[in-house]
Amino acid sequence: xxxxxxxxxxxxxxxxxxxxxxxxxxxxxxxxxxxxxxxxxxxxxxxxxxxxxxxxxxxxxxxxxxxxxxxxxxxxxxxxxxxxxxxxxxxxxxxxxxxxxxxxxxxxxxxxxxxxxxxxxxxxxxxxxxxxxxxxxxxxxxxxxxxxxxxxxxxxxxxxxxxxxxxxxxxxxxxxxxxxxxxxxxxxxxxxxxxxxxxxxxxxxxxxxxxxxxxxxxxxxxxxxxxxxxxxxxxxxxxxxxxxxxxxxxxxxxxxxxxxxxxxxxxxxxxxxxxxxxxxxxxxxxxxxxxxxxxxxxxxxxxxxxxxxxxxxxxxxxxxxxxxxxxxxxxxxxxxxxxxxxxxxxxxxxxxxxxxxxxx
Numbered sequence: 001x002x003x004x005x006x007x008x009x010x011x012x013x014x015x016x017x018x019x020x021x022x023x024x025x026x027x028x029x030x031x032x033x034x035x036x037x038x039x040x041x042x043x044x045x046x047x048x049x050x051x052x053x054x055x056x057x058x059x060x061x062x063x064x065x066x067x068x069x070x071x072x073x074x075x076x077x078x079x080x081x082x083x084x085x086x087x088x089x090x091x092x093x094x095x096x097x098x099x100x101x102x103x104x105x106x107x108x109x110x111x112x113x114x115x116x117x118x119x120x121x122x123x124x125x126x127x128x129x130x131x132x133x134x135x136x137x138x139x140x141x142x143x144x145x146x147x148x149x150x151x152x153x154x155x156x157x158x159x160x161x162x163x164x165x166x167x168x169x170x171x172x173x174x175x176x177x178x179x180x181x182x183x184x185x186x187x188x189x190x191x192x193x194x195x196x197x198x199x200x201x202x203x204x205x206x207x208x209x210x211x212x213x214x215x216x217x218x219x220x221x222x223x224x225x226x227x228x229x230x231x232x233x234x235x236x237x238x239x240x241x242x243x244x245x246x247x248x249x250x251x252x253x254x255x256x257x258x259x260x261x262x263x264x265x266x267x268x269x270x271x272x273x274x275x276x277x278x279x280x281x282x283x284x285x286x287x288x289x290x291x292x293x294x295x296x297x298x299x300x301x302x303x304x305x306x307x308x309x310x311x312x313x314x315x316x317x318x319x320x321x322x323x324x325x326x327x328x329x330x331x332x333x334x335x336x337x338x339x340x341x342x343x344x345x346x347x348x349x350x351x352x353x354x355x356x357x358x359x360x
Contacts, residue, residue, distance in 0.1 A: 001038060001343050010070045013056045014049040020322070023336035026069040029054050029090040033097035034285050034341035037348040040104040047101045048110055051094060055117045062117075062124030066090055066143065077143055081155050087128075088141040091166040092121060095173035102180070112181045115174075122170055129157075135197065136204050137163050146264065146278035150224040150271040151215045161205050161213040162228035168194045168201075168235045198237040205232070211245035225249070225266040227256060227286065234293045243297075250290075251302065260313040261306060262287055263326035274325045275332035281323035284310050284345045291349070295357075307349055314346050 004017045006027065018024060019031040036050040054064045057073040065073035066088045077088040095118050102111060129137045138157040139145055145162055152158060175190035177183075205213035207221070212229040214221035230246050232238060238246070251257045255266040265272045265280045273279040287310045294303035313329045314320060321331040322339045331337075 001035065001340060001347075003338070004340050011057070011068055011072050012053070012070060014053045015046060016050055016053045016068075017340055019340045020336045020338050022338060023322075026067050027053055028067045029064065030093065030285075031341050033093045034288075035344045036097050036101055037288075038344035040101045041347065041351060044101075044105040044107070047105070048107070051098050051101065051114060054094065055114060058117055058121070061128070062120035062122075063087065063089060063128070064094070064121055077141065079156070080142060080148075080152075086141045086156075088143050091145055091163055092125060092170040093166060094118060094121065095170045095177060099173050099176060108181060111177050115177055115181055115183070118170075118174060118177070122167070122174065125163075125167055129163075131157065134200070134204075136200050137167060139163050146228065148276065149226060149228070149278040150265060150269075151222055151226060151228065153224075153271075154217045154222065158215050158217050158222065159204065159219075160215040160228060161201060162231040164197060164201050165231040165234050168197050168237070171197070194235070195237065198232065198235045201232050201235075202238075202242070205229075206242065208245075212249060213246075224271050225255070225269045227262055227264050227266075230256070233297070234289055236293065236297055247299075258282075258326040260309055260324055260326050260329045262290060267326065274327050275334075277323065277332075277334065280326065281332055281335070282310075282313065282326040283323045284314065284349075285341050288345050288349065307353060311346065311349055311353060314342060320346065 004021050006012055006016055006018055008014055012027060016027045016032060017035045018026060019028050032050040032054060036047045039047040053068065057068060058064045065075050067074040075087060076085045079086050098114055125137050129140060131138060136159050138159045140157050142152040142156060151160060171190045171194040175187040178186035178190060207214055212225060213232050214229060230250055233246050249255050254268050256262045258267055260282050263280050263282055264278050271279060274281065287306060291303050291307050294306065313324045316329045317331060319337040320339055320342050322336040322342065324331055
């Protein structure tokens with residue numbers, strides 16, 4: 001990981017890390033958050049600066065960039081379908097990541113420093129990404145979440161369970177941060193908003209017959225079963241009967257509990273492709289989120305199994321890759337090597353495994 005570090009220079013305002021020096025240059029928002037998971041075990045300032053660097057470039061309206069290069073920050077990118085420029089960022093995991101760093105280095109000043117920018121970031125999602133004003137956020141660019149997922153095959157915008165789940169997670173994290181820094185009135189407000197958004201997801205996306213949360217294009221279901229259709233599990237707020245239905249999909253060997261889980265598209269879905277980026281391969285950073293939820297949600301044996309299989313697939317190879325074939329464990333031809341967030345997640349999971357636990 002240290003081989004990927006970039007020193008402060010021009011728009012790179014702090015020491016940070018490129019995802020892969022042979023494939024992805026610059027500093028990328030989501031990657032930075034996962035890189036901080038590993039650096040928190042070693043270097044407080046470096047871990048914190050992986051959070052700060054994206055906030056250094058926050059716009060007045062609250063948006064933070066997708067990536068940062070020497071020459072500038074990336075706030076828009078061409079749409080794959082039309083070539084038209086569209087604002088692009090990444091799903092809001094920054095508050096979640098900041099708390100991971102805080103758990104290792106309990107620095108209240110750090111949380112006080114970032115709290116107000118994080119509240120503006122949360123506000124941006126609801127103000128700028130909800131065309132029908134129904135309180136459910138949409139995805140306006142495929143690169144916000146999962147570049148070539150079949151959820152975007154019909155174009156964007158799409159109201160998707162995963163982006164709204166990330167916002168519930170963010171508001172839960174903001175509630176905890178508010179409590180730590182003494183903003184006691186804010187904490188119940190954030191939890192109430194998280195509860196309300198979860199209920200809206202159930203009303204919008206839940207299909208009782210299928211047992212999944214469909215993404216919607218023009219308010220019509222996109223009937224492709226991806227891992228993101230199970231994401232509301234991560235809120236920890238689903239009714240038990242609904243949770244059980246979703247868990248049936250998650251743990252089915254012919255769907256998501258493959259030899260090397262969790263594929264990003266159900267192995268039984270017609271659009272499953274084990275080697276094509278977000279159309280089937282396993283991503284260890286996504287696994288991390290599910291390991292965390294399984295451990296907290298009352299499934300410790302499943303959490304341990306997923307943790308061990310995630311470590312195992314990385315250990316199959318001499319290099320560390322961006323994503324993996326969920327059936328064979330092979331690295332797909334286009335998967336980047338010397339990959340940062342896979343390395344970071346491996347470090348963090350290995351430490352927890354060595355300590356005999358799965359509570360991340």
